[in-house]
Amino acid sequence: MANHGAAALVMVASLLVAAALADARHTDVKAPAALACNKVHGVQTAxxxxxxxxGAGLTQDQFLAFNPNINCAKLFVGQWVCLDATLA
Known part of the structure; x- marks a missing residue:
């Protein structure tokens, strides 16, 4: 019977080590580079x-990269959008 307790203890210890290793893998993830907006535009009607x-001479991909949190389906008049950005 004592072997069952030891086996359970070894299993718990193994799970804790596995969880710690899984957490350590996530610390290597780099955050996206911060951008500094150099030119803004206030959205107009339509x-x-x-x-x-x-109108700004940008591709859609460039525009979306300069405005990573924009929701194009909910764009509103007066909303500020970035038209040029550099790494901060």
Whole structure:
């Protein structure tokens, strides 16, 4: 019977080590680079993400990279968007 307790203790210790190793793997993840916006634009009536990016001479991918948290489906008049950014 004493062997069952020792086996359970070894299993618990193994699980704790596995959990610690799993947590350690996540610390190597790098945060996205911070951007500093150099040029902003206030959204006007009837503008979309696409029309604003086109008007600024940007691709849609560039525009979205400069505005990573934007929701293009909920763009509103007066919303500030970034048209040029550099690494902070």
């Amino acid at each position: 503008e979309t993400c696409f029309s604003v990016s086109q």
